[in-house]
Amino acid sequence: MNPTTPTEPRVPKLTATRPFGILAEYLTPADVMHAAEKIRDAGFTRWDVYSPYPVHGMDDAMGLKNSKVGWFSFFGGVAGFTTGMSMIFYMNGWDYKLIVGGKPLFSPLYAFPVSYELTILFASFGSLLGMLFLNRLPRLYHPLLKSWRFKGVTHDKFYIVIETTDPKYSETQTRATLESTGPNHLEVVED
Template sequence: MAAQPHGLIATFETAPEVYHAAEKVRDAGYKFWDCITPFPIHGLDKAMGVKRSNVPKFSLTGGIIGFCTGMSMIWFMNAFDYPLVVGGKPYFSPMFAFPVSYELTILFCAFATIGGMFFLNRLPMHYHPVLKHDTIHRGMDDQFFIVIETRDPKFDAARTRALLEKAGGKDIKELEA
């Protein structure tokens, strides 16, 4: 048996076309499908039924870890491991430890945000069936695509193709896996 294709890809010329087609694919009940767009289209998440991103959870965790790291590091260094008398000031106070902890909050939060974004997007992924499509270079330029994957329980080669055609998709092709 030949390897199962990755899915079907349809081309759209304008942003409103892909937006309305996405609404139709969403309403048809597909789960494993995607839009390829050269820029984030305002409102497409809703049209696709994509839920709010989970990146903020990573950011919050990173920020909290950063703040605690700063405070505990300064306490450990200046009050515990090597108490150092400077100008009669206390060995530890959250006041003077604040600026550094604040910066570390932001630093850790930034790394967590970006790491979380890459993790949720499963990037880096340099090989992907979509990237093998002949005109995919236009997908980062001026064209829009909708991909419906074969692993979707509702996928049916003929019916999915008909849906994409009805939604206005042109040049519908099979993507090899």
């Protein structure tokens, strides 16, 4: 018997549940890549690929477009730069006028290092928060964590899950589509 195959613990089900999606397991990155291309071409929208490590080319295979996180970074950076400039102008050139080293009360030159640091700081805040926001994180619970099979995602298995909320989802059709991609195992995950 294959020692890595997980066995289902005997836990009694407490409540009646509805399906979250269909989980298909693959053994190699190549398998899951080809399967992802088929799912992409079939026109599904609410689905994802899960793997223990990044698989090169998966973005294209899934038809994912460039992430929108860059916009959060950009506007974070703009906000940081503006904050730095206006903060120093307010403090040194307006609220408490102070001559330092014979320099003008306000000059973008000496405000620049601080503005530059704040550009980087706010841009990284924008990136992090934008990423969390777009990923709908933090999230304390995910239905897939209930699946005993899904344990392999942190080890050596690859998964595709098509969620029931997908407009093209139908219990039988979707199962047939996934079966045609040659998965190692197929199961319905409950919410």
